[in-house]
Amino acid sequence: MSLAIVGAGLSGLAAAYVLRDTDADVTLFEKSRGVSGRAATRGRGQVRYDHGANHFKIKTDRFGSLVREQLPTDDLVEITGNVWTFEEGGRLQEGDPEKNAEAKWTYRDGVSRLGKHLAEAAGAEIQTETRVTLLARNGDEGNAWTLADAEGREHGPFEAVLLTPPAPQTADLLKAGRLGDDVLQKHLTEALAPASYRTQLTLVLAYRRRVERPDGCYALLNTDGAHEIAWLGFEEEKPGHVPAPGSAGPAPESVLVAQMGPSWSRPRFRSGRGALVPEVTALVGELLNKDVSRPHWADKQGWRYALPEDAADAEALADGAEAGLFFAGDALAGRGRVGAAVESGLDAGERLRQHLERG
Numbered sequence: 435m436s437l438a439i440v441g442a443g444l445s446g447l448a449a450a451y452v453l454r455d456t457d458a459d460v461t462l463f464e465k466s467r468g469v470s471g472r473a474a475t476r477g478r479g480q481v482r483y484d485h486g487a488n489h490f491k492i493k494t495d496r497f498g499s500l501v502r503e504q505l506p507t508d509d510l511v512e513i514t515g516n517v518w519t520f521e522e523g524g525r526l527q528e529g530d531p532e533k534n535a536e537a538k539w540t541y542r543d544g545v546s547r548l549g550k551h552l553a554e555a556a557g558a559e560i561q562t563e564t565r566v567t568l569l570a571r572n573g574d575e576g577n578a579w580t581l582a583d584a585e586g587r588e589h590g591p592f593e594a595v596l597l598t599p600p601a602p603q604t605a606d607l608l609k610a611g612r613l614g615d616d617v618l619q620k621h622l623t624e625a626l627a628p629a630s631y632r633t634q635l636t637l638v639l640a641y642r643r644r645v646e647r648p649d650g651c652y653a654l655l656n657t658d659g660a661h662e663i664a665w666l667g668f669e670e671e672k673p674g675h676v677p678a679p680g681s682a683g684p685a686p687e688s689v690l691v692a693q694m695g696p697s698w699s700r701p702r703f704r705s706g707r708g709a710l711v712p713e714v715t716a717l718v719g720e721l722l723n724k725d726v727s728r729p730h731w732a733d734k735q736g737w738r739y740a741l742p743e744d745a746a747d748a749e750a751l752a753d754g755a756e757a758g759l760f761f762a763g764d765a766l767a768g769r770g771r772v773g774a775a776v777e778s779g780l781d782a783g784e785r786l787r788q789h790l791e792r793g
């Protein structure tokens with residue numbers, strides 16, 4: 435059996451991992467150059483920074499067993515600093531002790547290592563830089579799927595397809611698709627509709643000096659959603675991400691990751707980095723009560739679909755299985771969490787495995 439997975443983020447990769455020891459011929463199609471999706475990392479010189487997911491927590495035994503027992507752990511690192519909080523007025527407070535007692539994880543060379551480990555362990559074929567633009571159901575009995583990509587290439591036939599992009603992008607694929615069944619097409623599109631996503635901009639600011647913050651603080655979290663900054667993290671609190679002071683000549687000592695809130699991000703989504711940096715450094719400076727106006731370098735990433743605000747209707751989406759259409763991703767959990775995305779991919783992998791067994 436041939437299976438296609440659209441998206442090599444954590445959910446798609448987790449599904450491929452479940453299918454690694456079946457007879458299925460699994461191909462992942464990923465529009466970006468690399469794997470891991472929104473669990474994303476970039477590098478600059480000796481610095482690594484997580485500009486999507488900041489870290490992950492392990493809240494289920496299955497995800498824990500995957501991370502701690504099945505995938506390599508030599509580069510898994512715990513972030514020991516605490517998350518402090520602030521509200522609209524910007525007064526910094528020690529965070530929730532219970533939440534701070536939960537371990538926070540990333541990898542020495544960035545959180546995208548989780549996706550890379552999964553990709554390697556899954557052993558499936560991954561076609562990167564391949565944006566799927568069309569799904570078509572065909573075959574004599576309507577039981578085969580073909581995909582077309584943005585370059586006009588056709589892929590398939592596949593007996594089943596797993597769709598893992600954020601819900602609005604998956605809905606667009608369904609709407610444009612040739613499913614040969616209008617009722618099913620409408621039913622599945624409607625099932626995705628509740629999962630709207632927050633739009634966020636990430637600004638990364640690197641300094642050749644240490645930017646001071648409260649002792650033992652790894653990040654600052656806005657808890658009332660009323661501040662322009664949603665999250666401000668310090669990458670040097672993550673082992674391996676920023677070279678130790680003095681060890682690397684002109685390398686930066688502080689790398690700040692500012693995740694900006696949706697109402698600030700939306701109107702500025704298309705603005706260039708040059709226009710955004712002065713605004714963001716002013717806001718960060720005010721929050722920290724420090725002058726951070728002249729970063730050594732800066733980076734920007736826009737996330738049109740950053741985090742789901744609600745869950746898609748997983749029960750209704752399960753009705754796609756009959757036609758060989760499956761769904762996974764954080765939209766099914768209704769929460770933008772690494773662990774939830776992986777869990778959703780593992781579930782989808784199990785459903786696909788049963789589909790295979792039924793023939």
Ligand SMILES: Cc1cc2nc3c(=O)[nH]c(=O)nc-3n(C[C@H](O)[C@H](O)[C@H](O)COP(=O)(O)OP(=O)(O)OC[C@H]3O[C@@H](n4cnc5c(N)ncnc54)[C@H](O)[C@@H]3O)c2cc1C
Binds near residue numbers: 442444740
């Ligand atoms: C700014 C930000 C901060 C976050 N912070 C945290 C955090 O601190 N902790 C935490 O646990 N989680 C966090 N998250 C959430 C977490 O990153 C996501 O929930 C998780 O990575 C989602 O995985 P996924 O597989 O569902 O989706 P994705 O990672 O979006 O994977 C879908 C993949 O599909 C690809 N794709 C889309 N359309 C197509 C197409 N047409 N053809 C081919 N490929 C396509 C995409 O490129 C992507 O790689 C954060 C996310 C963001 C954006």
